[in-house]
Amino acid sequence: MDTTSNSKHRPFSIKLWPPSESTRLVLVQRLTNNLSSNSIFTQKYGALNKEDAEENAKKIEDIAFNVANEQYDREPDGDGGAAVQLYAKECSKLLLEVLKRGPEKEKELASQNNASAETFFDISKGQRAFIKAEEAENLLRPLKEPGNSYTKICFSNRSFGLEAARVAEPILVSLKNQLKEVDLSDFIAGRPETEALEVMNIFSAALEGSVLKSLNLSNNALGEKGVRAFGSLLKSQNCLEELYLMNDGISEEAAKAVCELIPSTEKLKVLHFHNNMTGDEGALAISDVVKRSPLLEDFRCSSTRVGSGGGVALAKALESCTNLKKLDLRDNMFGVEAGVALSKALSKHLDLVEVYLILEMAGNDITAAAAPTIAACIAAKQHLTKLNLAENELKDEGTIQISKALEEGHTLLKEVDMSTNFIRRAGARHLAQVVVQKPGFRLLNINGNIISDDGVDEVKEVFQKYPDVLGSFDENDPEGDDDDGENSGEGEANEDELESKMKNLEVGQEE
Incomplete structure (x- = not known):
């Protein structure tokens, strides 16, 4: 199914991920040298022979690549920079672990595990491509080996037609009782709809009855027809812990199908x-799924x-998800009512901490009317490391209320x-004076507002000791108008009065 027709691609930009095959091979060679050559680490822990070093280097690179690739898949709108950093970090960590075990322990482990099969089978590396029956036979041959221990498969980045799907079908049937994680993201790209739906039906029937913990069907432009093509597989799943349906053309009807199946x-x-x-309407269906997910941590x-x-x-559905740790609702059009409802719901989630210490509510048309409830929510989240309320309409009033919620605690x-x-002068100044006091604070972005030149100078003065912490003002419009008919024209004459009124504002947590 052609993904260009029903889904939105990432905007064109330079992508740092994935690395080329040649880059990966160079890294393996470098890891091999680090494990076998003379260095302060090999002097301390002992060096591996060339053969063992190369074998370990390949394993290290492969594990690090898969960890970083999962990170990239879960942040599809990024440039891959985070994945590259994680890739390097994992390689370094695993390299040190191997060296610390020492050559004798490596020999012992090699003898113990020599006959054991790998658990992760992945054909997603390399160029995106159509695969035919003969190529599918070659690619999937390891899955046919008797006694293999594969529990996780990834067929992403390869487009399966009918012939290739029929090759995969009996293999998947033979494996389905041992599989725990299945990644079928982006596996029908460029196929005509009729063929794509038949391929999905084949894979669905082959995997029906498997007991999966993770299922990824992202980047397939499913729509309702595609969701229902996976109906037999979805209906048979009672133990799913992770479900990914990103960039799938999930419309109202498709969302209802997900909820139903x-x-x-x-x-x-x-x-x-x-x-x-x-x-x-689709969100109503998804909210039903959320209501039935009491252990949900990442939505x-x-x-x-x-x-x-x-x-x-x-928002109401999320109230029951008391284990929630990460929530991403960016780039929607919630408005005041939904913003207030969401803030009330999140005030009850004290576990919204990190790894996932991010509260993202950008681009949701939230106005100052919702600020008191959002402020109460923020006041309860003492472990927040990042707060994103960009592209809303909080103005000075809302900004000062948010600032006051951040005054006490929030040391992370x-x-x-x-x-x-x-935001004008008063709101910008108040926010700057609050966040500059936080130890380890790294970035305040108040660009794209309507702060006067004097206001910008005041904010810069607040950050004079930490100029790198303050973001750019290149899109600030000092002569801008907030388009509020009632208050338009009052400008900065009323800013001091507004700030005076806000000084005694109490932010309390709603019961």
């Missing part, structure tokens, strides 16, 4: 719906065209993004 989400911990066409429903009604439904706060919020 998945029998149980009681064990679900990760649910990702990024970059779909869900809308308000992503960003760029899904959800408005106020759908946002309210999702590293970044605040309140760009493009119609």
Whole structure:
């Protein structure tokens, strides 16, 4: 199924991930040298012989690549920089672990594990390509070996036609009782709809009855037809812990199909719906899935065209997800009502901490009317490291309320993004004075607002000791208008009065 017709691709930019095959081979060679050559580490722990070093180097690179690739898949709108950093970090960590074990321990482990099979089978590396029956036979041959121990398979980045699917079918049938994780993301790219749906039916029937913990069907432009083509597989899943349906053209009807076909989400911990066409009605269906997922820890429903009604439904559903640690609802159109509902719901989630210490509510048309409830929510999240409320309409009033919520505690706060919020001089100054006090604070972004030149100078004065912490003002419009008919024209004459009124504002947590 041609993904260009129903899904939104990443904007064109330089991508740092994935690395080329030649780059990966160079890294393996470098790791081999580090394990076998003279260095302070090999002097301390002992060097491996060339053969053992090369074998370990390949394993290290492969594990690090897969860890970084998963990171990249879960952040499809990034440039790959985070994946590259994780790739290097994992390689260094694993290299040191091998060296610390020493050559004698490596020989012992090699003899113990020589006959053991790998557990992860991945054909996603290299160039995106169509595969024919003969190539599928060659690629999938390891899966046919008797006694193999594969529990996780990834067929992403290769487009299966009917002939290749029929080669894969009996192999998947033979494996389905041992599989725990299946990644079929981007595996029908460029195929005509009729063929793509038949391929999905084949894979679905072959895997029906498997007991999966993780299923990734992202980047397949599924729509309702595609979701239903996977119906037999979805209906048979009662133990899913992770489900990824990103960039799949999930419309209202498709969302309803997902809700209908998945029998149980009681064990679900990760649910990702990024970059779909869900809308308000679709969000109602997704909210039903969320309600039935009490263990949910990571929920992503960003760029899904959800408005106020759908946002309210999702917010209410999230109230029951008391284990929530990461929430991403960026780039929707929640507005005031949904913003208030979401803030009330999040105030109850004290486990919204990190690894996932990020509260993202950017681009949701949130106005100052929702600020008190958002402030109460923020006040309860003492472990926040990043707060993103960019591209809303909080203005000075809302900004000062948010600032006051950050005054007490929040010692782990590293970044605040309140760009493009119609903020003037008073709000900018108040926010700057609060965040500059946080130890380890790294970035304040208040670009794209309507701060006067004097206001910009005042903010820069606050950060005079830490100029690198303050973001750019290149898109600030000192003569801008917030388009508020009632207050337009009052300008900065009333800023001091507004700030005076806000000084005694109390931020309390709603019961």
